[in-house]
Amino acid sequence: MDPLDRLRGPVPPRPHDARAIAALAANPGCARRAVLDAAGIDKDATATHLGFPAPFGQSPFAITRGNAFEALVKESGCAELLRMLRELLGLPIAQAAYTDLGDVGGNPSAHLRHSHTRGLLDRAARDRDDAGTLYDHPLLRLEIAGQSAYLEPDVVAFQLGGRFHIIEIKSFAVVDGQAEPDKVAAAARQAAVYVLALRNMLQELGHDPGRVSHEVVLVCPENFANRPAATLVDVRRQLAVLRRQLARMTRVGSIVDALPPGLTFDLARDADGAPTRPVAELREAVRGVGARYAPDCLSTCDLCLFCRDEAAAEGSTDLLGRQVRDALGGVATVPEALGLADGSLPPGEGQEEIARLLRLADRIYAEVS
Amino acid sequence: MREIHGTPGNHWYAPGVSERLDDLERRIDALRREIRRAVRARENVLARSLRAELRRAEQAWDQALADDEAPGGDPAPGSLLPIREQVHQALTLLGVPAAARVVVAVHTALRAGSLRGSQLTSLRRDEERSFRGAPFTRPYYLCAALTDRLSASRGLLAVSTWPLERRVIGPLSPRVDFLTTAIRVAEHVERSAGAGGHAPPGARRLLARLAHNIPGAGGGPRTRGLPPVDVLTPAGPFGEGFDGPDPADVVRAARAELEVHAAADAAARAEIAGRARERLADAERLFGGATLRVATA
Secondary structure, eight states, X not given: OOHHHHHHOSSOOOOXXXXXXXXXXXXXXXXXXXXXXXXXOXXXXXXXXXXXXXXXXOOHHHHHHHHHHHHHHHHHHHHHHHHHHHHHHOOOTTOOOEEETTOSSSXXXXXXXXXXXXXXXXXXXXXXXXXXXXXXXXXXXXXXXXXXXXXXXXXXXXXXXXXXXXXXXXXXXXXXXXXXXXXXXXXXXXXXXXXXXXXXXXXXXXXXXXXXXXEEEEEEEBTTSSOEEEEEEEOHHHHHHHHHHHHHHHTTHHHHHTXXXXXXXXXXXXXXXXXXXXXXXXXXXXXXXXXXXOGGGGGTOTTHHXXXXXXXXXXXXXXXXXXXXXXXXXXXXXXHHHHHHHTSSOOOTTOHHHHHXXXXXXXXXXXXX | OOOOSOOGGXXXXXXXXXXXXXXXXXXXXXXXXXXXXXXXXXXXXXXXXXXHHHHHHHHHHHHHHHHHHGGGSOSOSGGGSOHHHHHHHHHHHHOSOEEHHHHHHXXXXXXXXXXXXXXGTTHHHHHHHHHHHSXXXXXXXXXXXXXXXSSEEEEEEEETTSOHHHHBOOTTHHHHHHHHHHHHHHHHHHHHXXXXXXXXXXXXXXXXXXXXXXXXXXXXXXXXXXXXXXXXXXXXXXXXXXXXXXXXXXXXXXXXXXXXXXHHHHHHHHHHHHHHHHHOOHHHHHHOOOOOOOOOO
């Protein structure tokens, strides 16, 4: 039996979506997340069963708003989008073709839709002159730790100088040229996932993957109106992080091999799907894989509250954020750091330098307060 | 044939009105009985789906009653016409297949009608049912636009009396249809202004929205690279004293872009229409075939 299947228990692996894959890149050092994701475990259900349900999930209002904005941008054969691409990238007037790749008639499988997308994008990449311009509802595929995840970017545009551009439609506002950095970063990470998937597809088809631009078109409402505006976002950095993280996931085997042989995160669901596994037992199992909690986990990972609780119980310096943790290299807990600072704890080997700094900080703190 | 036997709740058109109401009442009674039974047996899933069906049946009953009243009243005001008449009017004005949203927007702006998007959701299905029950008995049907895979295009409404070429959607057709829509709306605004009347503000607003996405139409940037003109009017294109774009400008600009696409679009449409004539029977030609094959492109 595959060790990952054993970890997951007798349930189908949870498919990854772009948001989840993007979140992977946010905390590359966390072994717990890497293992749970590689095994396709439903982290949300796990966290809920542990008594730490994830504090997020999109509000239905936000989803409705997002969908309405997307519909507005795509109305009448992407009329708004064409205007923006003409302004932003100088798309020639003649190129206005719109192909709905989701329209395969009836209600077909992801696999069918993916091969349809593949066929048409292959044709687009091959003959430049006769190809379409906008491809709506494409379905891309990305291999994640041996499973294929199907991804649906908002629109793919082609023919802007023979290159493909991923278009990401988001409903957060860009006011006076500024948007919330968190949201832009999240959108860029998500778009990077699509760029990577599209590049892989072109490569498989024997085209130059470089024809997928690393500049994605981000479409957001401008200022306080609902009028869409487009900006180019460079996702090269996000792509690099993502690639590294995905490579790491395929090497997750080495982490899994080091785990105790009987370990499983199976929730032991009964016939109605309600988990029956004793909570204490599951808690021990999850603790068996080391986490690397950081405050930004709170916006990306389902298990964040569990990990935070664990870090707090251990007095771990992770709670204080990445910068502090890195500055306190070699000092694992807050009590230890305090002990080193007031001199009650003799510095261990290799801790002399950090102990000196902590004592200095303690003295300065005592003088100014 | 598929899906002729749906819930009688959606079966509005074929039978006479009072017969229909009787049917519906019987159906509602039966559903209530079944729900009671399901609740007693604690079959929650079944009860929920039955309740949904009951709601639909009740809505259909309300609708049937409203339809019953409509022909008795004065037929002139737009809002008292049956929904399919109103949609037909809007589509005839546009002359191209249109999404429900566009139909509602155009109808609201130009006819001062009160269509709601939700009223259009089951329209195509009901029309299909009626057609399959008794083909070609009505002067027109509201039908589907066909994609290049000869299936029904998602969300687009068309009129059955149009030539097939107009009802099929090639890659450039959404753009062409959008430009045609803009031209028709502009002409309508111009006509009502020319007749001495004043185009309703809703119509001018709609025109401004359409013109915004046509290069050189006065609603957006005149040439590529220049900032949008309404940068200078902070209140946007509908600020004080701004009358919206000139309809003649919109027509000119839209025609100019249309010329660029016309030949390629016509060729694609002719090809798809040819295939549709060859392969599809009457009902599929109107409401789309159920093709489920992978693209052979």
